[in-house]
Amino acid sequence: SLFSLCLSLLLWTTAYGKMPLYHSPDHLDHKTTPPPPSHDTTLSHLQPYIPRCMAGMLLLHVGIDLFIEGVYDSYGKFDALEYSGIWLITVVMVTSGMSAGLLVGLISALFTYVYQSSIYVNPxxxxxxxxxxxxxxxxxxxxxxxxxxxxxxxxxxxxxxxxxxxxxxxxxxxxxxxxxxxxxxxxxxxxxxxxxxxxxxxxxxxxxxxxxxxxxxxxxxxxxxxxxxxxxxxxxxxxxxxxxxxxxxxxxxxxxxxxxxxxxxxxxxxxxxxxxxxxxxxxxxxxxxxxxxxxxxxxxxxxxxxxxxxxxxxxxxxxxxxxxxSTTDLMGEDKAKHGSIVSVDAGQVLQNLLPRADPQSLEKLLSFFQKETWRRGECLWRQGSVSTSLKLVTRGLLESILEDEAGTTEDIHPGAMIGEVGLVNGVPRFSTVVCKEDCVLYSLSDAQWLNLTQSDPALARIIDLIVIRYLSH
Structure with missing residues (x-):
């Protein structure tokens, strides 16, 4: 506003210098030389573009604020369709006036509503x-x-x-x-x-x-x-x-x-x-x-x-x-966030997997398992292969890989039982399992499982209950 005022005063002074009264012999007893024509011409050309101090500057401020709020501040807050509509309204309003801009805004809003309504479902x-x-x-x-x-x-x-x-x-x-x-x-x-x-x-x-x-x-x-x-x-x-x-x-x-x-x-x-x-x-x-x-x-x-x-x-x-x-969950994201357990006892793993089971029965069940040692990088089984055992993880870290799912993986931590569904139901392996670290596992083979189901069905029932609990989660 101050800058506009200075320009306006300069124009007014220049215009006043060309008035007849300013050049009369009676004015200060002498005639003042008018300003150079080039200077006068330049200011005259600028005059239409200099806003008036009050109304003009107010409109200028309103226009700038609308542009900042509608175009600049909204960048990144709208999707491409909405932001394109904002620019369309701005361009039309500048070139054709406020009324045309409001009309285009109404049409743009109706088009956006119809388009989005046609592709959206019950939210x-x-x-x-x-x-x-x-x-x-x-x-x-x-x-x-x-x-x-x-x-x-x-x-x-x-x-x-x-x-x-x-x-x-x-x-x-x-x-x-x-x-x-x-x-x-x-x-x-x-x-x-x-x-x-x-x-x-x-x-x-x-x-x-x-x-x-x-x-x-x-x-x-x-x-x-x-x-x-x-x-x-x-x-x-x-x-x-x-x-x-x-x-x-x-x-x-x-x-x-x-x-x-x-x-x-x-x-x-x-x-x-x-x-x-x-x-x-x-x-x-x-x-x-x-x-x-x-x-x-x-x-x-x-x-x-x-x-x-x-x-x-x-x-x-x-x-x-x-x-x-206080949890019996030793798997999944909890380990990644709170630190993996280095080694656990196989009997305690069974106790955590089925906390209401009789400890003596769990100890007897564990006698059917064989301890195994696996090295980093070794593969326990491939997805789709025949299920011949289930395993308890007591040490190390394994990785389960879904080969047909674009590299979907899941870490397997100590305290987990793996392969139980394949062994009990006789279905192929659901995923490939490899060792990410040196691992200690306890394995129940299909031969031992068959022996267990025939000789002690009540003991085999513990494995069934663990499978059910896994499936329920």
């Missing part, structure tokens, strides 16, 4: 409590009792599975449906939800309007429906499938001070102390509770199983602090 695939969807983590029997309780356990976790593309045309219907579900749950005391989990694994795309609505929905669930924690599952390592930084928006207002067990729900028993560690195998790992505080607020996680395990730990710790770290 809510389904919903259920975590009694139906549960994590693969194997837990202490007391922890399982807590999680099975209707007032304290998995029934307090609601899982909402979303799908397809979320955009401004269907996000309102989605949020209304979620509110209706929560309203129905909150109307029944036995069905009150403590943790709401939104699974985005099947969501293929999301525009900025939908992302912002999800962020608002999170606040609504906390404030109106008493949800203590919301967990969002991205289903992919790179985060949510949108340009908008939804992760930052979801976490920026997350509380990090309130403990879930500070405010027990009506009708719940008081928290109880954690029992002694169920297995000495668990004591070799860092306690889960030492790295995961029990908080209300919001979480964003990559996989549904990770989110379910996290929420289950919260519920267990809420009733019995420390019990969430």
């Amino acid at each position: 809510l695939r389904g919903y259920m409590t975590a009694t139906t969807l549960r994590s693969r983590r194997w837990r202490h029997p007391e922890a399982e009792r807590i999680l099975a309780d209707r007032l304290q356990g998995r029934h307090r976790i609601l899982v909402l599975q979303l799908q397809g593309n979320l955009f401004f045309g269907n996000i309102v219907a989605l949020t209304d449906k979620v509110k209706e579900i929560l309203r129905d749950k909150s109307s029944r005391p036995d069905d009150n939800i403590l943790i709401a989990m939104l699974d985005f694994a099947l969501v293929t795309g999301m525009d900025s309007s939908a992302a912002q609505s999800i962020s608002k929905l999170k606040s609504t669930m906390h404030e109106q429906y008493g949800i203590r924690m919301t967990v969002f599952v991205t289903g992919r390592r790179e985060g949510f499938p949108c340009e908008y930084d939804l992760t930052r928006e979801l976490l920026k207002s997350s509380s990090a001070t309130d403990s879930m067990r500070d405010d027990p729900e009506p009708g719940e028993p008081p928290p109880s102390p954690a029992p002694r560690q169920f297995s000495q195998l668990s004591s070799g790992r860092r306690s889960f509770s030492s790295v995961m505080p029990v908080l209300v607020g919001d979480r964003v996680m990559e996989t549904l199983d990770e989110a379910l395990a996290y929420c289950e730990d919260l519920l267990v710790r809420r009733r019995s602090p420390g019990l969430e770290s």
